[in-house]
Amino acid sequence: MGKESLNKEENYFLAKWLANEITDDNLKGHISAEDFVAYKKMQKGIDVFEALEAPMDESFLKIKNQLSKNKKGKIIQLNAKWITAIAASVVLLIVSYVGFNNRDTVINTDFGKQKTFALLDGSEVNLNAKSTITYNKNKWEGKRELSLKGEAFFKVKKGSTFTVNTTSGSITVVGTQFNIKVSDTYFEVICYEGKVEVISGSEIFLLQQGEGVRKIEANNLEKLKQTLKNPTWLTGESSYHKVPLKVVINELEQQFGVEFDRALIDESMIYTGSFDNKDLNIALASVFKPMGINYKSTGNNKIELR
Amino acid sequence: MAKELNSICDPNTYESVFNEHAKNLKRFLYFKFNDLSAAEDVLQETFIKLWDSCKEVTLEKVKSYLYTIANNKFLNIKKHEKVIRAYEEYPVSDRTNESPEFLIIEEEFLEKIEKAIAGLPEKQREVFLLSRIEKMKYSQIAEQLSISKIAVEKRMHNALKSMRSKIGNI
Numbered sequence: 522m523g524k525e526s527l528n529k530e531e532n533y534f535l536a537k538w539l540a541n542e543i544t545d546d547n548l549k550g551h552i553s554a555e556d557f558v559a560y561k562k563m564q565k566g567i568d569v570f571e572a573l574e575a576p577m578d579e580s581f582l583k584i585k586n587q588l589s590k591n592k593k594g595k596i597i598q599l600n601a602k603w604i605t606a607i608a609a610s611v612v613l614l615i616v617s618y619v620g621f622n623n624r625d626t627v628i629n630t631d632f633g634k635q636k637t638f639a640l641l642d643g644s645e646v647n648l649n650a651k652s653t654i655t656y657n658k659n660k661w662e663g664k665r666e667l668s669l670k671g672e673a674f675f676k677v678k679k680g681s682t683f684t685v686n687t688t689s690g691s692i693t694v695v696g697t698q699f700n701i702k703v704s705d706t707y708f709e710v711i712c713y714e715g716k717v718e719v720i721s722g723s724e725i726f727l728l729q730q731g732e733g734v735r736k737i738e739a740n741n742l743e744k745l746k747q748t749l750k751n752p753t754w755l756t757g758e759s760s761y762h763k764v765p766l767k768v769v770i771n772e773l774e775q776q777f778g779v780e781f782d783r784a785l786i787d788e789s790m791i792y793t794g795s796f797d798n799k800d801l802n803i804a805l806a807s808v809f810k811p812m813g814i815n816y817k818s819t820g821n822n823k824i825e826l827r
Numbered sequence: 828m829a830k831e832l833n834s835i836c837d838p839n840t841y842e843s844v845f846n847e848h849a850k851n852l853k854r855f856l857y858f859k860f861n862d863l864s865a866a867e868d869v870l871q872e873t874f875i876k877l878w879d880s881c882k883e884v885t886l887e888k889v890k891s892y893l894y895t896i897a898n899n900k901f902l903n904i905k906k907h908e909k910v911i912r913a914y915e916e917y918p919v920s921d922r923t924n925e926s927p928e929f930l931i932i933e934e935e936f937l938e939k940i941e942k943a944i945a946g947l948p949e950k951q952r953e954v955f956l957l958s959r960i961e962k963m964k965y966s967q968i969a970e971q972l973s974i975s976k977i978a979v980e981k982r983m984h985n986a987l988k989s990m991r992s993k994i995g996n997i
Contacts, residue, residue, distance in 0.1 A: 536983035540958070540965060559991055562932075566940045569932045571959050572863050577849045580867065584874050591875070679961055695963060716970065729968075781982070 578643055615720050628652040630671075632778030633798070635754075640667075642681065645676040649702075649754050650798075651775040671775075672702040674713075674752050689736060690721030699728075700752040702796065707768045709735035737765060752797060760795030769796075769808055770826075777801045778822065785827040786814055835889060836881040842888055845874060858934045859901045869904070873897045885911055936994075943990040951986035954979055 538548045538560075549557050549647055570702050629652065630636050636648045648654060652671020660666070665683040666817035677683045679696030689708035692701060697715025702708070710719050711733035721725040724742055726734050733745035745762075755758045759772050767788040770781050778800045792813060809826065810818050817825050833842050856866035872897045878883065884892050917957060948953060957968045965983070969976040 533977070533980035533984035534963065535987040536980040539983065539987065556991065559994070559996075560987070562936070563987070563990060563994065566936055567938055568958060569857065569863070570940055570944070573850070573854050573857060574960060577845070577853070580849060580853075581845055584845070584871050584878075587875055588878055591879075657882060659881075681962060682935065692921050695961070695967065716967075798987065 533559070553611060578677075582641070582643075625655050625657050627655050629655065633776050640665075642680060643678045647674040647755055649673060649775075652720060669701055669703060671704070672700070672754065674698070674700045690719055693718045693720070704768075706738050706771065707735070707755075708765070709733065709743065710746075711752070713747075713749075713751065737768065754798065756794050757798045759798060762793050763791050764790050764793075766790045766812065770794075773804060773808065777804070780823050782823060782825040783817070785825075830989050832883050834881065835884055835886065840886070841878060841881065844877070844886075848890060852897055855894065856897055856901065859898075860904075865904070868960065869897055869900045872900060876919070906944055940990065943993040946993065947989060948988050951982045951989070954982040955986045958983060 534548060535552050537543045537802065538545075541738075545557075545561070550601050552560070554657075592773060593678065594676065594778075609731065628636065628638065628646075628648065630650055632649050633650050635650060636650075637645065639645055640656070641658065642665060644665075646654065649672035652669070652673055654669055654673065656667035656668055664746075668686040670687070675683075675685070676698045677694055677696050682697075683694050683696075685692045685701060687701065687703040687708065689703055692699070692710055694715065694717050697717060698713040698715065699715075699717045700709075700711045702710075707817065708721070710717060712728035712730055714730055716730075719728060719729040719742075721742055726742065726744075728734065731747050734742045735745055736742045759769075759776065761769055765788060768785070769792050770783060773796070774780060779801065785786055792808070792812065794807060794811065796807045798804070805816050805824070815827050817827075819825050835844060852873065853870045854864050856869050857863060860866050860869075871895055877893060877898050878935070944952065944955060953972070954968055957971070958965065959962045961970070965979045966976050969979045972979070
């Protein structure tokens with residue numbers, strides 16, 4: 522009788538047990554005592570196999586960090602004055618170290634700048650203009666989690682889950698490439714490789730390669746299709762498909778550090794197209810000419826639209 | 828010129844020495860300590876020591892140098908542990924057969940596991956490796972392979988069962 526129900530529901534108890542979905546005691550109910558000992562040892566063996574097969578990048582990174590610390594050690598003759606000074610600085614160091622350690626790491630870019638850097642696990646981040654990434658180094662090892670304002674393209678190393686928190690939702694992946702753009706009025710996630718889970722409010726989206734979602738102001742999330750291999754901004758171009766002009770103007774402000782006077786135009790017009798991130802004049806022409814909007818510099822990096 | 832290029836003091840050479848030997852050295856240390864974190868610590872210390880004496884070590888000798896340093900570090904740690912233990916008021920036995928956390932994984936046993944994994948049918952091995960090496964959940968594997976979660980569990984279950992039978996008596 523017990524065997525019957527076992528076949529229906531818990532057929533694959535070994536898989537469940539290894540994934541910690543059922544307990545040791547539960548497993549004992551299915552197999553002989555001898556088998557239990559064997560599986561328990563196998564489990565440990567598999568753990569060891571995993572640990573020894575894992576890539577060694579992290580170890581190498583730690584060694585490099587240690588070496589760069591050691592470099593500073595030089596031999597100096599000590600006298601009493603020195604000793605006091607050193608003792609004082611050691612105390613200071615410890616205090617500042619404790620303080621520092623709990624502080625978040627912040628990486629940001631200014632108007633018109635981009636930055637590429639590696640995170641502690643080797644994941645790669647391209648940060649677009651006027652964007653900020655914040656994470657905690659100490660918590661990183663247990664939990665790959667960071668927060669983003671602005672726009673960034675991620676190439677995530679495989680491993681534990683990797684979460685990006687934004688004001689418009691959180692994005693969780695395992696190992697993949699994706700782009701996030703987030704501002705007060707616009708939220709967009711595009712998956713370039715692998716799979717990405719987007720949670721925004723009560724909505725959950727699972728994006729496959731070439732899919733994306735976006736949200737304009739308070740509207741609902743809508744799906745996007747995308748055929749490029751990388752976001753265009755990486756090569757110095759911002760491109761848009763059917764977005765309110767407001768979003769594009771905000772981006773121009775971030776890329777060039779200018780300010781627009783928008784009082785005389787309708788910002789809700791829909792724009793499709795792209796602009797160059799290097800030359801302001803070309804960018805202005807390619808955005809506003811097709812829309813029939815005139816622009817005039819009024820000095821001090823201010824531009825009037827009419 | 829050629830000598831300089833091959834010097835371990837050159838960061839690129841140093842890194843390639845690491846890439847060539849680190850994994851095996853960690854394995855060697857694991858079977859000495861029976862403890863992964865101790866193996867990792869000594870591995871790092873050993874390579875730091877190698878950098879410090881990079882001028883004295885030639886590329887031909889580097890392997891034996893690494894293993895000698897690692898082994899000495901292991902012996903020192905064990906010696907120190909012995910001293911600590913001697914002063915413990917109530918000596919505690921650190922290994923029992925009942926609690927599986929202290930199960931010792933011998934090198935032969937790990938080799939059996941590795942052989943068993945390598946010998947799994949392709950579909951089972953794929954699921955096994957995605958789960959254990961890539962650390963994916965069964966539901967994620969199901970999605971990636973476009974099969975049901977039950978099918979993933981079945982492959983995993985059968986993989987473990989077949990490994991168990993290949994490993995034999997323990």
